[in-house]
Amino acid sequence: LKIARLITLTTDFGMSDSYVAQMKGVVLSINPGVTIIDVTHSIAPQDIRRAASIMADIAGAFPEGTIHVAVVDPGVGTARGLLAVEAAGQRFVAPDNGLLGLLLGRNPAGRIHRLSEDRFWRKPVSATFHGRDILAPVAAQWSLGIDIARFGPPVDPDQVFTLARPVVRRVGNSLIGEIELIDAFGNCISNISRAELPTEADVSRIRIEIAGRCIAGISVCYADRPPGAELALFGSSGLLEVALNQGDAAQSLGIEPGTEIRLLFS
Amino acid sequence: LKIARLITLTTDFGMSDSYVAQMKGVVLSINPGVTIIDVTHSIAPQDIRRAASIMADIAGAFPEGTIHVAVVDPGVGTARGLLAVEAAGQRFVAPDNGLLGLLLGRNPAGRIHRLSEDRFWRKPVSATFHGRDILAPVAAQWSLGIDIARFGPPVDPDQVFTLARPVVRRVGNSLIGEIELIDAFGNCISNISRAELPTEADVSRIRIEIAGRCIAGISVCYADRPPGAELALFGSSGLLEVALNQGDAAQSLGIEPGTEIRLLFS
Amino acid sequence: LKIARLITLTTDFGMSDSYVAQMKGVVLSINPGVTIIDVTHSIAPQDIRRAASIMADIAGAFPEGTIHVAVVDPGVGTARGLLAVEAAGQRFVAPDNGLLGLLLGRNPAGRIHRLSEDRFWRKPVSATFHGRDILAPVAAQWSLGIDIARFGPPVDPDQVFTLARPVVRRVGNSLIGEIELIDAFGNCISNISRAELPTEADVSRIRIEIAGRCIAGISVCYADRPPGAELALFGSSGLLEVALNQGDAAQSLGIEPGTEIRLLFS
Numbered sequence: 001l002k003i004a005r006l007i008t009l010t011t012d013f014g015m016s017d018s019y020v021a022q023m024k025g026v027v028l029s030i031n032p033g034v035t036i037i038d039v040t041h042s043i044a045p046q047d048i049r050r051a052a053s054i055m056a057d058i059a060g061a062f063p064e065g066t067i068h069v070a071v072v073d074p075g076v077g078t079a080r081g082l083l084a085v086e087a088a089g090q091r092f093v094a095p096d097n098g099l100l101g102l103l104l105g106r107n108p109a110g111r112i113h114r115l116s117e118d119r120f121w122r123k124p125v126s127a128t129f130h131g132r133d134i135l136a137p138v139a140a141q142w143s144l145g146i147d148i149a150r151f152g153p154p155v156d157p158d159q160v161f162t163l164a165r166p167v168v169r170r171v172g173n174s175l176i177g178e179i180e181l182i183d184a185f186g187n188c189i190s191n192i193s194r195a196e197l198p199t200e201a202d203v204s205r206i207r208i209e210i211a212g213r214c215i216a217g218i219s220v221c222y223a224d225r226p227p228g229a230e231l232a233l234f235g236s237s238g239l240l241e242v243a244l245n246q247g248d249a250a251q252s253l254g255i256e257p258g259t260e261i262r263l264l265f266s
Numbered sequence: 267l268k269i270a271r272l273i274t275l276t277t278d279f280g281m282s283d284s285y286v287a288q289m290k291g292v293v294l295s296i297n298p299g300v301t302i303i304d305v306t307h308s309i310a311p312q313d314i315r316r317a318a319s320i321m322a323d324i325a326g327a328f329p330e331g332t333i334h335v336a337v338v339d340p341g342v343g344t345a346r347g348l349l350a351v352e353a354a355g356q357r358f359v360a361p362d363n364g365l366l367g368l369l370l371g372r373n374p375a376g377r378i379h380r381l382s383e384d385r386f387w388r389k390p391v392s393a394t395f396h397g398r399d400i401l402a403p404v405a406a407q408w409s410l411g412i413d414i415a416r417f418g419p420p421v422d423p424d425q426v427f428t429l430a431r432p433v434v435r436r437v438g439n440s441l442i443g444e445i446e447l448i449d450a451f452g453n454c455i456s457n458i459s460r461a462e463l464p465t466e467a468d469v470s471r472i473r474i475e476i477a478g479r480c481i482a483g484i485s486v487c488y489a490d491r492p493p494g495a496e497l498a499l500f501g502s503s504g505l506l507e508v509a510l511n512q513g514d515a516a517q518s519l520g521i522e523p524g525t526e527i528r529l530l531f532s
Numbered sequence: 533l534k535i536a537r538l539i540t541l542t543t544d545f546g547m548s549d550s551y552v553a554q555m556k557g558v559v560l561s562i563n564p565g566v567t568i569i570d571v572t573h574s575i576a577p578q579d580i581r582r583a584a585s586i587m588a589d590i591a592g593a594f595p596e597g598t599i600h601v602a603v604v605d606p607g608v609g610t611a612r613g614l615l616a617v618e619a620a621g622q623r624f625v626a627p628d629n630g631l632l633g634l635l636l637g638r639n640p641a642g643r644i645h646r647l648s649e650d651r652f653w654r655k656p657v658s659a660t661f662h663g664r665d666i667l668a669p670v671a672a673q674w675s676l677g678i679d680i681a682r683f684g685p686p687v688d689p690d691q692v693f694t695l696a697r698p699v700v701r702r703v704g705n706s707l708i709g710e711i712e713l714i715d716a717f718g719n720c721i722s723n724i725s726r727a728e729l730p731t732e733a734d735v736s737r738i739r740i741e742i743a744g745r746c747i748a749g750i751s752v753c754y755a756d757r758p759p760g761a762e763l764a765l766f767g768s769s770g771l772l773e774v775a776l777n778q779g780d781a782a783q784s785l786g787i788e789p790g791t792e793i794r795l796l797f798s
Contacts, residue, residue, distance in 0.1 A: 005298050008287060014716035015281075018586050019768075020538060024569050026595035032537050032567075032595070035298075037290050042282040045717055046778055061291035061398065063298070075752020075777050088420035127753040129768035132593065183313055184280030193322050221343020221393040236285075246312050246340050246577040271564050274553060281547075301564075303556050308548040320550050325663065327557035329564070373601035450578055483597040487609020502551075503660035512578055512606050 004067045004091065004143035007036050008058070010051055011071040011131065012043040019129070023069075023136040026122055030140035039068070046074045048098045049163055053181055056102035057237050059088040069139045070094040071131035082134055083155065084148050086110030090125035091148075093139045095130075096155075101162030109157040166258075168192050175263040179210075179242075179255055186248030188255045190262065194239040201265050208232045209262040210242055211253045222246070270333045270357065270409040273302050276317055277337040277397065280491040283397070289335075289402040292388055296406035305334070310341045314364045315429055319447055322368035323503050325354040335405045336360040337397035347401055350420065352376030357414075359405045361396075364420075367428030375421070375423040382418035401447050432524075434458050441529040445476075445508075446523055452514030454521045458506040458529065467531055474498045475528040476508055477519045488512070536599045536623065536675040539568050540590070542583055543603040543663065544575035551661070555601075555668040558654055562672035567611065571600070578606045580630045581695055585713055588634035589769050591620040594762030601671045602626040603663035613754075614666055615687065616680050623680075625671045627662075628687075633694030639688040648684035698790075700724050707795040711787055718780030719788045724772040733797050740764045741794040742774055743785045754778070789797075 005028060013019040024036050039058060043051050051072045058068065073080075073095045081096040088107040094100055096114075115134060118125070120141050122133040138151055168177040168191060177192040188210075197203075203218040218240070219231040227246040230253065235241040242261065243249045250256065271295060279285040305324060307451050317338045324334065339346075339361045339419055347362040350389050354373040360366055362380075381400060384391070386407050388399040434443040434457060443458040454476075463469075469484040484506070485497040493512040496519065499505040508527065509515045516522065556568050557665070571590060575583050583604045590600065590793040597664075605627045613628040620639040627633055628646075631686055647666060650657070652673050655784060670683055699707040709724040714757040720742075729735075735750040747761065751763040759778040760787065767773040774793065775781045 006291070006294060008291075010284075014574075015570070016573055017573050018542075018590050018714045019715075021571040021590060022593035025538070025540075025590070025598070027597070028538060028567065028569075029593075029595045035294065037287055037294075038281070039284050040281055042280075045780075058284050058287060060289070061288035061295075063291070063295045066291070074759075075755050078448040078755040104328040122468065126768040128765065132768065182287075183283045185278075201767075223341050223344045227340075233394065236288075248311075263696055272557070272560060274557075276550075293595075301560065303553055303560075304547070305550050305553040306547055306548075324550050324553060324557070327554035327561075329557070329561045332557070449549045449551075488606050489610045493606075499660065502554075502658040502664065 002065070004065045005035060006062060006066040007034050007139050007143055008039050008062070008066065008068045009036060009041070009144070010039040010043065010054055010068065011041045012045050012047065013041050013071070013161060015041050019132070023202060026132055026136040027140040030137055031143050034140065043072055046072060048072050050181070052058060052099050052102045052163060055092060055100055056106055057210060059090045059103070059107075062090060064089045067091045067093060067139050067143055067211045069131075069135050070099045071135060072099060073097065073099070073130065076130050077127040082115040082130065083160065083161050084138065084142065084151050085112045086148065091142060093135050093142070096161050098159060098161050098163040104160055105162065105165065111148050112155040112157060112160065113148050114152040114155050117150060118144075120151060126263060127129045166191055168196055173265045177240075177261050179257055179259045179261060181257060182250040182255070186234065186244070186250040188242040188259070189235060189237075189250050190240045190261045192261065193238050194234050194240075198265060205266045207264040207266070208242065209264065211255050211259055213253060215242070222232070268331070268411045270331045272328060273300050273405050273409055274305050274328070274332065274334045275302060275307070276305040276309065276320055277307045278311050278313065278317070279307050279337070283371060285398070288398050292398055292402040293406040296390065296403055297409050300406065300409045309338055310446065312338060314338050316447070318365050318368045318429060321358060321360070321366055323371075325356045325373075328356060330355045333357045333359060333405050333409055335397075335401050336365045337401060338365060339363065341453050342396050343393040347422060348381040348396065349378060349426065350381060350404065350408065350417050351378045351426075352414065357408060359401050359408070362427050364427050364429040366426060368431060370423060370426055371428060371431065377414050378421040378423060378426065379414050380418040380421050386412075386417060402413060432457055434462055439531045442526050443506075445523055445525045445527060447523060448516040448521070452485040452510070452516040452518075453501065454508040454525070455503075456500060456506045456508070456514050456527045458527065459504050460500050460506075464531060466509055471532045473530040473532070474508065475523055475530065477521050480517060481508070534597070534677045536597045538572060538594060538598040539566050539671050539675055540594070540598065540600045541568060541573070542571040542575065542586055542600065543573045543613050544577050544579065544583070545573050545603070547573050551664070554664050558668040559672040563675050566672065566675045568645055573652060575604055578604060580604050581714065584631050584634045584695060587624060587626070587632055588638055590636070591622045594622060595619045597623060599623045599625060599671050599675055601663075601667050602631045603667060604631060605629065605662065608662050609659040614647040614662065615644060615692065616670065616674065616683050617644045618680065621658050623674060625667050625674070626694050630695040632692060633698060636689060636692055637690070637694065637697065643680050644687040644689060644692065645680050646684040646687050649682060652678075652683060677696045698723055700728055700769055705797045709772075709793050711789055711791045711793060713789060714782040714787070718772040718776070718782040718784075719767065720781050720791070721767060721769075721795045722774070724793065725770050726766050726772075737798045739796040739798070740774070741786050741796065743791055745785060747774070750791060
């Protein structure tokens with residue numbers, strides 16, 4: 001965990017302004033050799049929960065030590081802290097507003113430091129764009145191998161701001177969770193992971209109830225059902241999702257983030 | 267055709283989820299030195315024909331040996347094959363569902379192999395995201411110079427899945443084709459290439475009939491006509507297109523993919 | 533100012549077609565070592581003023597010598613010139629249609645040359661896509677250290693096409709400007725920079741009038757006011773903007789580019 005070759009960016013900036021490019025210019029001014037990957041800049045304005053979910057999910061696909069920068073920051077310019085965090089073999093730089101809460105809920109934290117040493121920042125620091133003026137330059141210096149401890153004092157993991165996450169409840173012979181995320185295909189991804197199923201469960205006999213519908217059995221892939229048919233499967237991040245083969249499940253079935261999903265074991 | 271410095275990505279994933287970034291993370295974990303270029307992630311969900319058209323068009327602008335990865339894959343998880351293909355001095359990795367059909371219709375095929383050797387894949391292989399778990403790692407290994415034959419058995423070009431393409435018909439002194447693609451400006455690009463015109467044709471005297479309109483003569487550039495005026499010209503990929511100078515022809519004239527276009531030679 | 537490691541792209545091409553990727557392929561065919569940064573491809577079709585504003589703003593965030601390519605070009609194929617320009621420690625390649633007007637209005641020009649030497653261009657040159665066939669290859673050659681003077685004859689800065697820019701007027705004890713730009717958050721950015729305020733002005737006592745509203749005092753950051761409240765502050769590029777904390781000011785207050793904004797000093 002010294003030099004990083006990759007820095008990723010996740011923001012709510014959109015791509016119609018030059019904000020994202022300005023962050024990249026600042027990073028590459030400091031470390032011209034690093035590769036920058038856009039995760040997404042289409043987070044809905046100030047949707048911290050959505051960005052937190054992405055931070056928790058992406059670690060597995062990136063090389064060890066990759067630095068992930070997340071900027072969804074309605075408190076920019078106030079006293080909310082900015083953090084550098086090690087977890088899941090990756091590194092993260094983000095405001096302390098819940099963005100790293102899901103990640104730290106699922107993974108043991110490594111070192112965590114608060115960004116306070118302004119000699120690593122871009123000057124002058126604007127009051128409205130800490131992504132460009134603090135987070136980007138710190139990420140770039142970190143990618144050059146500067147030790148995390150130099151950016152500011154250590155922070156106890158228990159002090160990091162978290163978001164309440166809907167829990168999965170077990171009621172009789174059923175599991176009750178909720179939809180956390182609709183992806184761009186309209187697939188409805190729940191908070192129920194494969195590990196939460198009883199080990200003896202026969203997936204072909206599970207009934208899934210959602211939005212007044214009942215789906216029989218858990219499929220392996222979308223094309224297990226005819227085009228337009230609804231189905232449930234464990235998706236690429238290991239969470240149960242409700243989908244339509246070649247269709248938009250969220251729109252067709254009227255599902256939104258927060259919709260309850262219920263699994264019944266026979 | 268050994269080492270590749272560039273890998274391009276064309277998908278229907280959109281950029282609001284982390285799917286595209288996960289593919290990039292996998293590629294760069296295997297080959298940190300390769301440069302990844304986004305062609306587009308805005309293919310309409312499951313619009314194989316649109317992606318096939320892009321695969322057929324982009325070869326000319328990229329260095330020899332560039333690897334183009336296309337993922338529009340409604341059959342993900344089923345028995346549909348995945349292919350590595352050499353053609354037009356470029357390399358392609360995609361599902362065998364028509365995505366490479368137009369390309370192979372226009373260019374002689376080099377070697378074609380089916381991806382079956384799972385030691386080149388990411389483990390565990392999910393049932394819903396072969397782009398990340400099979401296509402991305404194979405493209406990355408290929409870019410390092412691994413021979414195509416190691417990815418799986420050879421495939422006969424005649425066995426590759428193709429899409430029926432609308433043909434241009436010659437009727438009397440006219441050519442009849444159709445609009446294949448509307449671009450983001452609303453320019454309406456047909457399947458009629460410059461080579462299909464009779465060599466003696468006087469382009470200033472050709473009449474173009476489309477959507478109940480008649481356009482006299484083929485222009486050289488959009489600004490040949492006044493702002494708002496309709497015109498026809500051969501665009502940057504050599505195909506006849508109908509456009510409005512500084513306007514949106516598709517919207518103004520009611521043109522869609524499939525709309526007939528007719529050229530009359532006097 | 534010889535070798536450039538970075539080239540940025542700003543266009544009105546969108547990302548649903550392969551046009552942007554074709555430009556990148558051409559650049560990297562000539563200079564495989566350069567890094568390409570997307571500023572935005574979401575300029576509204578032919579909105580030269582918006583792209584000109586970005587060109588004037590981005591210089592500060594990029595390393596010296598970065599080459600910025602801008603393509604918003606309704607006159608493509610006509611006799612309008614194409615320019616290579618040095619200014620603000622950066623380099624620019626763009627049509628001579630006003631795209632570089634704001635930049636040159638704010639910064640002293642270095643050398644300016646018209647692109648006429650077609651041996652630096654991609655052949656054949658299409659009539660509709662000079663971004664790919666002229667601007668991209670010239671930018672790539674320039675990044676390799678080719679001297680600007682080899683691309684064509686020098687141009688006098690006074691001959692570069694500019695756009696009339698709304699001026700800030702001082703009337704009695706007030707300043708009158710206008711909104712130039714709405715960003716993706718709905719923040720309304722005016723043409724009034726901090727430098728235009730009287731040095732003795734007490735920012736907490738300034739009144740801002742816009743769209744029938746009156747805002748008291750200039751804030752430091754968005755969160756200075758409660759969620760949903762309107763406020764004014766100097767944003768990350770030093771210009772006065774009107775915003776809503778965690779909201780969309782343009783939509784809520786009915787502000788558009790051109791809306792008058794008035795500052796009253798007490």
